[in-house]
Amino acid sequence: xxxxxxxxxxxxxxxxxxxxxxxxxxxxxxxxxxxxxxxxxxxxxxxxxxxxxxxxxxxxxxxxxxxxxxxxxxxxxxxxxxxxxxxxxxxxxxxxxxxxxxxxxxxxxxxxxxxxxxxxxxxxxxxxxxxxxxxxxxxxxxxxxxxxxxxxxxxxxxxxxxxxxxxxxxxxxxxxxxxxxxxxxxxxxxxxxxxxxxxxxxxxxxxxxxxxxxxxxxxxxxxxxxxxxxxxxxxxxxxxxxxxxxxxxxxxxxxxxxxxxxxxxxxxxxxxxxxxxxxxxxxxxxxxxxxxxxxxxxxxxxxxxxxxxxxxxxxxxxxxxxxxxxxxxxxxxxxxxxxxxxxxxxxxxxxxxxxxxxxxxxxxx
Amino acid sequence: xxxxxxxxxxxxxxxxxxxxxxxxxxxxxxxxxxxxxxxxxxxxxxxxxxxxxxxxxxxxxxxxxxxxxxxxxxxxxxxxxxxxxxxxxxxxxxxxxxxxxxxxxxxxxxxxxxxxxxxxxxxxxxxxxxxxxxxxxxxxxxxxxxxxxxxxxxxxxxxxxxxxxxxxxxxxxxxxxxxxxxxxxxxxxxxxxxxxxxxxxxxxxxxxxxxxxxxxxxxxxxxxxxxxxxxxxxxxxxxxxxxxxxxxxxxxxxxxxxxxxxxxxxxxxxxxxxxxxxxxxxxxxxxxxxxxxxxxxxxxxxxxxxxxxxxxxxxxxxxxxxxxxxxxxxxxxxxxxxxxxxxxxxxxxxxxxxxxxxxxxxxxx
Numbered sequence: 001x002x003x004x005x006x007x008x009x010x011x012x013x014x015x016x017x018x019x020x021x022x023x024x025x026x027x028x029x030x031x032x033x034x035x036x037x038x039x040x041x042x043x044x045x046x047x048x049x050x051x052x053x054x055x056x057x058x059x060x061x062x063x064x065x066x067x068x069x070x071x072x073x074x075x076x077x078x079x080x081x082x083x084x085x086x087x088x089x090x091x092x093x094x095x096x097x098x099x100x101x102x103x104x105x106x107x108x109x110x111x112x113x114x115x116x117x118x119x120x121x122x123x124x125x126x127x128x129x130x131x132x133x134x135x136x137x138x139x140x141x142x143x144x145x146x147x148x149x150x151x152x153x154x155x156x157x158x159x160x161x162x163x164x165x166x167x168x169x170x171x172x173x174x175x176x177x178x179x180x181x182x183x184x185x186x187x188x189x190x191x192x193x194x195x196x197x198x199x200x201x202x203x204x205x206x207x208x209x210x211x212x213x214x215x216x217x218x219x220x221x222x223x224x225x226x227x228x229x230x231x232x233x234x235x236x237x238x239x240x241x242x243x244x245x246x247x248x249x250x251x252x253x254x255x256x257x258x259x260x261x262x263x264x265x266x267x268x269x270x271x272x273x274x275x276x277x278x279x280x281x282x283x284x285x286x287x288x289x290x291x292x293x294x295x296x297x298x299x300x301x302x303x304x305x306x307x308x309x310x311x312x313x314x315x316x317x318x319x320x321x322x323x324x325x326x327x328x329x330x331x332x333x334x335x336x337x338x339x340x341x342x343x344x345x346x347x348x349x350x351x352x353x354x355x356x357x358x359x360x361x362x363x364x365x
Numbered sequence: 366x367x368x369x370x371x372x373x374x375x376x377x378x379x380x381x382x383x384x385x386x387x388x389x390x391x392x393x394x395x396x397x398x399x400x401x402x403x404x405x406x407x408x409x410x411x412x413x414x415x416x417x418x419x420x421x422x423x424x425x426x427x428x429x430x431x432x433x434x435x436x437x438x439x440x441x442x443x444x445x446x447x448x449x450x451x452x453x454x455x456x457x458x459x460x461x462x463x464x465x466x467x468x469x470x471x472x473x474x475x476x477x478x479x480x481x482x483x484x485x486x487x488x489x490x491x492x493x494x495x496x497x498x499x500x501x502x503x504x505x506x507x508x509x510x511x512x513x514x515x516x517x518x519x520x521x522x523x524x525x526x527x528x529x530x531x532x533x534x535x536x537x538x539x540x541x542x543x544x545x546x547x548x549x550x551x552x553x554x555x556x557x558x559x560x561x562x563x564x565x566x567x568x569x570x571x572x573x574x575x576x577x578x579x580x581x582x583x584x585x586x587x588x589x590x591x592x593x594x595x596x597x598x599x600x601x602x603x604x605x606x607x608x609x610x611x612x613x614x615x616x617x618x619x620x621x622x623x624x625x626x627x628x629x630x631x632x633x634x635x636x637x638x639x640x641x642x643x644x645x646x647x648x649x650x651x652x653x654x655x656x657x658x659x660x661x662x663x664x665x666x667x668x669x670x671x672x673x674x675x676x677x678x679x680x681x682x683x684x685x686x687x688x689x690x691x692x693x694x695x696x697x698x699x700x701x702x703x704x705x706x707x708x709x710x711x712x713x714x715x716x717x718x719x720x721x722x723x724x725x726x727x728x729x730x
Contacts, residue, residue: 024443029420031399041425045432050441055394055420060406067410076415078389081446 001035004154008131009039012090013047015161016129016205016213021048023087026126028056030094033133037092052082056091058100065104065112072111075118083122094133098141127206131157131213132298142294155289156214156299164216165203168286170359171218171351175199178346181222181282183307185342187230190249192222192282197318209317216287216302221318221325222279222309225249229309233293233300233335240265245334247311253277254311269311275328281310281318283333284344284352297333305339305355366400369519373496374404377455378412380526381494381570381578386413388452391491393421395459398498402457417447421456423465430469430477437480448487459498463506492571496522496578497663507659520654521579521664529581530568533651535724536583536716540564543711546587546647548672550707552595555614557587557647562683574682581652581667586683586690587644587674590614594674598658598665598700605630610699612676618642619676634676640693646675646683648698649709649717662698670704670720 013019025044029037037053044051083089101109113120132138132153139149175181175194182191197220201208204215231245243261247254254277259266270276288304301308310333314325338344339355349358349365356363378384390409394402402418409416448454466474478485497503497518504514540546544560562585566573569580596610608626612619619642624631635641653669666673675698679690703709704720714723714730721728 022438024441026443029422029425034396034422034424037420037422037425038428041422042428042432045429046434048433048435050438050444051425051429052441052444052447053420053422053425055402055418057394057399057402057406057418059399060394060402060416060418063403063407064410064416067407068413069411070413073387073415076389076417078391078447078450078452079415079417081450082417082443085443085446 001039002150004150004158005035005039007158008036008154009043011157011161011204012129012131012213013040013043016131017088017090017127018206019044019047019049019088023047023049024052024085025049025088025090026052026054026082026086028054028089028091030092030133030135031057031059031096032135032137033092033094036094036133040090040092049088056093058095058097062101062104065101065108068108072115074115079116080119080122083119083126086126089123089126089128091128091130092133093130094135095137096135098137129204129206129211129213142296144294152292152294155291156287156302157289159214159216159287159289161203161205164286165201165205165208167359168201168203168216168218171284171286171357172199172201174346174351175218175220180347182345183229183336183338183342184345185230185336185338187246188228188336188342190225190227190229192226192279193224194220194222194282196320197221198320200315200317212298214287214289214299214302216290216304217283217285219281219283219315219318221314222282223326224252225279226251229336231334231336233306233337234295235297235300235334236295237262237265237269237332242266242334247334252279269330269332272312272330273328275326276312276330278311278326278328279309280312280314280326280328280331281308281333283308283310285335293335300335301333305337306335307338307344308333308335310334366404367515369515369523370400370404372523373401373519374408376522376526376569377494377496377578378405378408381496382453382455382492383571384409384412384414384453388412388414389417389450390414390453390455391417391419391447391451393419393454393456395457395498395500396422396424396461397500397502398457398459401459401498405455405457414453421458423460423462427466427469430466430473433473437477439480440483444481445484445487448484448491451491454488454491454493456493456495457498458495459500460502461500463502494569494571494576494578507661509659517657517659520656521652521667522654524579524581524652524654526568526570529651530566530570530573532724533566533568533581533583536649536651536722537564537566539711539716540583540585545712547710548594548701548703548707549710550595550701550703552611553593553701553707555590555592555594557591557644558589559585559587559647561685562586563685565680565682577663579652579654579664579667581655581669582648582650584646584648584680584683586679587647588691589617590644591616594701596699596701598671598702599660600662600665600699601660602627602630602634602697607631607699612699617644634695634697637677637695638693640691641677641695643676643691643693644674645677645679645691645693645696646673646698648673648675650700658700665700666698670702671700672703672709673698673700675699
């Protein structure tokens with residue numbers, strides 16, 4: 001077995017989920033995630049925790065959902081009891097076919113999802129972490145060869161998370177203490193307020209309220225946005241491509257936009273509701289293990305030397321206790337490359353220039 | 366997908382487990398039992414029941430058990446809650462390697478098993494059925510080619526169970542109403558009492574208290590055995606072979622024995638305790654879909670035109686309410702071929718001769 005699979009399990013169990021002696025652990029195993037499940041099983045055993053493995057199969061779910069007629073029962077007691085009694089839930093994604101449920105009608109998936117809200121809440125109430133095992137289906141989705149994709153995933157996952165968390169803490173402090181963020185590059189000059197907002201250090205550990213492995217971004221909830229941004233990183237929204245989009249803000253709202261590809265898709269997003277024209281997130285990608293865009297937002301938005309802005313819903317964690325930020329039915333991340341001829345300023349001081357942060361060697365203010 | 370996989374799922378869900386609308390169903394999926402899981406998922410959906418799939422992996426279990434040090438927690442709450450809230454448990458065996466746990470020390474497996482007694486009881490408290498999906502590992506264990514093994518398994522599983530249950534009911538009535546069973550063939554002439562005992566019609570359905578698919582035997586708990594039996598069907602006990610064994614009974618106890626191969630293994634069995642020298646079971650194999658011996662007792666003892674006797678523990682279901690029968694730490698089935706030059710009599714009347722029952726065409730008393 002590839003030694004990196006064991007290292008992945010170590011990061012997941014120790015850094016991300018912080019599994020301890022006596023914990024009741026549920027591990028969801030994707031159809032092709034067997035090898036990672038074996039390594040995780042070993043690690044959970046070492047920790048003296050208790051293991052139950054769930055088979056998380058898109059093909060079984062498809063067959064079940066398509067055959068089921070009429071209403072779904074609400075929160076079946078056996079599954080609800082499992083998660084209500086779990087301390088840790090680890091999701092090892094990795095199926096045989098990324099589009100295994102393509103022919104399940106959307107309304108059936110939504111009805112099932114709605115009927116099992118209590119189960120989903122019980123899962124979110126645990127120390128849960130979601131990761132993925134590199135499979136051939138995943139490689140195909142990313143447009144890569146299998147071994148190439150394995151390297152890509154492990155480069156993103158097998159970081160020195162402790163030192164990355166410390167570095168991300170610097171960025172968090174700057175954003176927390178700052179008032180105004182400005183991003184400048186070709187076709188881009190935008191400012192936004194982060195006054196009174198709290199940034200999240202998303203470093204792939206439940207200890208930091210970060211539940212994805214890999215992660216590696218610091219994000220907050222900006223407001224009062226002014227100016228223009230050009231998003232040069234390709235993206236897809238609900239399976240449709242958007243390329244080279246531009247947003248222009250006045251008084252916190254999008255007042256103009258265009259895109260070389262998918263302008264209509266972008267228009268639909270912005271027309272969803274009032275909140276869809278305001279920003280919900282400013283995120284700074286700091287995972288330099290991710291070295292290319294693959295069209296998977298899980299990786300793309302974490303890539304080192306990128307910044308993403310999301311129109312739509314803001315996360316409560318970024319707002320003062322009891323306050324809620326921008327509200328919307330959507331949250332669509334859009335990414336801009338900060339590696340060259342670019343700078344990010346906070347309150348007039350340059351924090352990052354041409355992909356180098358101010359605490360790094362070679363930084364020039 | 367092989368149409369027989371869907372037929373297998375139909376038999377399992379409808380005939381064996383009797384899954385109904387609203388049932389909370391747990392399906393344990395062996396490492397290579399994916400295709401059967403898909404077919405079962407579809408069927409469970411059709412019935413309007415609720416599905417949770419558990420990944421039942423010998424390799425994950427091995428890794429977990431070997432890494433775990435110290436005592437196991439008793440009945441972890443999450444797994445116990447799952448099975449306590451389940452109505453139906455379906456086990457789809459079918460791993461990658463039949464000996465996946467070969468290097469887990471026996472005492473570790475026993476300690477884990479002992480610590481999870483409550484979970485096992487909760488599972489046995491449901492309408493549970495155990496079946497197996499034909500895998501390459503299973504084929505190898507049976508000494509067959511893969512396609513040959515698939516045919517073998519489906520021939521055993523895809524019976525007309527309703528009509529076989531009716532035929533087995535005849536056998537049950539004969540044994541229930543009879544007092545003395547006699548088995549006669551070359552080197553064999555043995556009598557035993559079945560007075561006051563109740564036979565079980567094991568026809569692979571929870572409606573008959575039969576929990577294995579395939580099944581196909583009628584069994585009871587005999588006593589007062591006299592005479593000699595020759596067991597010409599090869600068998601293994603704890604991985605060791607026994608061939609052409611002979612037991613001689615007087616007053617219900619084994620007073621003499623020998624075997625061409627594995628006589629020492631047989632001696633160990635008989636020396637286990639007092640009950641190990643008395644019979645715990647007389648079983649009549651009636652599944653004619655099983656046409657050869659494979660060394661798997663699940664199939665061998667159900668084979669049509671065989672009779673098996675087990676030394677050791679008797680099943681409570683065969684005994685009058687509140688009474689317990691022969692007690693022992695072992696229950697070792699031994700099989701004799703009844704297809705040729707043989708007869709079974711009950712109270713002096715021939716019930717089966719040369720592999721033909723008295724209700725079948727061609728029977729000669």
